[in-house]
Each structure stands twice: as structure tokens, then as C-alpha cells.
Ligand SMILES: Nc1ncnc2c1ncn2[C@@H]1O[C@H](COP(=O)(O)OP(=O)(O)O)[C@@H](O)[C@H]1O
């Protein structure tokens with residue numbers, strides 16, 4: 001474990017119990033604890049909102065909340081933080097039920113010594129980390145499996161549609177040169193235009209289905225991002241958006257298709273732009289790059305409305321859009337996904353509704369003449 005003190009939040013209204021637990025945590029050991037107190041659930045929840053906490057010790061009987069309800073409320077707000085419940089001797093069963101409802105562990109007041117307390121806290125944190133990591137991997141795997149099967153379907157549909165569609169476009173074009181009445185020519189032009197739109201959608205779908213051939217060069221991801229931002233600088237400024245750019249000057253070059261990567265970055269920038277402008281009429285976009293465990297990472301963090309939890313697993317699905325009819329096709333992120341996957345990379349999103357969204361693109365560093373190894 002790390003040498004920095006473990007940040008503990010102790011939510012307990014009984015001052016005697018509070019002192020006892022703090023003293024036990026303060027005993028000399030290989031691990032130091034930084035303990036903050038709250039004597040009500042509400043104060044505890046506010047503290048969690050504003051501070052980084054690694055573990056919560058929670059008394060279930062508080063002035064403003066009683067029993068398992070206390071755990072449920074806290075867990076709903078901070079599901080990623082391990083909670084150890086403190087129960088009385090008479091209600092050990094409550095402790096067991098608390099664990100079933102998401103607490104990491106329980107301790108019985110009066111039966112705890114410093115050693116047990118510190119060990120419980122330490123294991124609660126370690127277990128929670130392992131759980132969260134597994135959950136992340138599972139979500140990622142579910143998503144890539146789902147998108148892979150969608151990709152196959154889309155590929156089939158696109159293939160079937162392309163030939164008849166080219167005929168429609170060709171025939172419409174020919175008709176406009178025929179000796180036919182002007183109103184019929186108008187109709188032929190309209191058919192051609194609409195068919196072109198369908199072709200555009202099919203082209204985007206094909207990118208999602210990884211059917212687009214890469215034309216890789218030895219490129220600087222920083223340069224591609226800078227170019228994409230330059231292309232959007234005017235609309236960003238008009239929407240009152242401040243862009244903070246932190247590009248790692250030491251970022252290595254890699255083999256990638258600059259045109260497709262730029263399209264992926266543009267889609268991310270435009271989404272953030274639209275969401276922030278719609279929600280607040282202004283905003284902040286932070287674009288960062290860096291090398292993390294030999295992988296190029298580029299993140300796009302906005303302070304827009306964020307993404308509702310229920311929508312989060314679907315944002316990369318083709319045609320998923322929360323925008324009004326005619327305002328979004330729901331293909332932007334699917335296209336990003338296809339482009340990044342084709343580069344053997346990964347794209348992911350994190351969001352706290354109300355606080356913005358962060359899209360992160362990870363790309364392997366590939367030297368010229370080297371084959372990209374997919375990120376695991
Ligand atoms: N930066 C963002 N902030 C909030 N929501 C976003 C953001 N980017 C994408 N989304 C959500 O993901 C959906 C899908 O995005 P996308 O695939 O680009 O399609 P579209 O932009 O056409 O709706 C959007 O409709 C929106 O709900």
C-alpha cells in the first residue's frame with residue numbers, strides 16, 4: 001500500500017465512539033489514516049461530494065437517518081467508495097444484511113481493536129478496487145462484444161444496399177440530362193440528393209463496421225488534434241467555449257491514418273461543443289495528451305450536461321442519439337469507435353451527469369513497418 005495517509009470519513013453521531021475509533025486508527029502502524037468526521041448522514045454526503053475519500057466508516061443509526069436506509073442513501077451517492085458499517089452487538093444481522101446491500105464489511109462496536117479495525121479498512125479498500133476493476137473490464141467486454149455483432153449486421157446491410165443505391169444515384173443523374181419536363185428533372189434531382197444522403201449514412205456505418213481501409217502514416221497525434229481544434233476554433237469561440245490544451249510535447253509518433261483520426265477527434269470536439277452550448281450557452285473543453293503505460297492517450301473533457309447513467313452504455317451504438325430529429329444521426333461516436341478500433345486502440349467515456357463528460361482515446365505506439373498489437 002502507498003505511504004500517504006488513507007483518507008477515511010467516519011460518519012458517527014456518538015462522540016465517545018467517534019473518539020475511540022479515531023484513537024484506534026491513530027495508533028502507530030505501517031499505515032497512517034487521515035480521519036474526517038461527520039455526525040449526520042447529510043453532512044457526510046456533503047463531505048463526500050466535495051472531498052476525495054477512500055473509505056467510509058458508517059454508523060447506521062444517525063439523527064437524520066436510521067438503519068439500512070442510511071447505507072442505501074450513502075451507497076447511492078458514492079457507489080465507488082467502500083463502506084464499512086458499524087453496528088451494535090444486538091444487531092449483527094443488520095451488518096450481514098448491509099454487506100448484502102453493498103457494504104464491504106461490518107464491525108461490531110465494542111468488539112473492535114485497533115488491529116482489526118485497520119485490517120478491515122485496508123481490505124475493504126483493496127476488495128473494492130478489485131471489484132471496480134473487474135466491473136470495468138466486464139463492461140468493456142460487453143460493449144465490444146455487442147458492438148462487434150452490430151458491426152457484422154451493419155456490414156451485411158451496407159453491402160446489400162450499396163449496389164442498388166449506386167444504381168438509383170446513377171439513374172437519377174441520367175434522368176436530369178434527358179429531354180423531359182423541368183418539373184420531372186426537379187424530381188430526379190431530389191431523388192439523387194436524397195439517395196446521396198443515404199449513401200453518406202451507409203459510408204458512416206461502414207466506418208463503424210471497420211470496413212474503411214486505413215491509409216497509415218507516421219504521424220503526431222498532437223498535430224492532428226491541433227489541426228482538428230483549429231478547424232473548430234471559430235464555432236467554438238462563437239459558442240462561448242474556452243479550450244484548454246495540454247499536449248505532451250514528448251508524445252511519440254505512431255503509425256495511424258491522419259484523416260480518419262482527425263475525423264474521430266472532430267466528432268468528439270463537435271459533440272462537446274453542441275452539448276455545452278445547448279446546456280449553458282458556454283463551456284470549457286480540456287484536451288490533453290500523454291503517454292500512459294506505453295500507450296498514447298488523448299482525452300476530451302467538457303463541463304456540459306454529461307450523460308445519464310442509463311445512456312452511457314449506448315452512446316457508441318449506431319443511431320443512438322438524444323438530439324432532436326434532424327439534429328443528430330447518432331453515428332458520430334459509432335464512427336469514432338470504428339476508427340479507433342481499426343487502429344487497434346480503445347475509446348471510452350466517463351461521465352457524471354450534470355458535471356460533464358470525458359472521452360478518452362487510447363492508441364498503441366506503432367513504429368513504421370511494425371504491426372499494431374491490439375490493446376488489452
Ligand atoms: N460530450 C458529450 N456530452 C454529453 N452527451 C454526449 C456527448 N457526446 C455524445 N453525447 C451523447 O451521445 C449521443 C450520441 O452521440 P453521436 O454518436 O455523436 O450522435 P449525435 O451527435 O448525432 O447525437 C448524443 O446524442 C448525446 O446524447
Ligand SMILES: [Mg+2]
Nearest residue numbers: 267271332333
Ligand atoms: Mg455527434
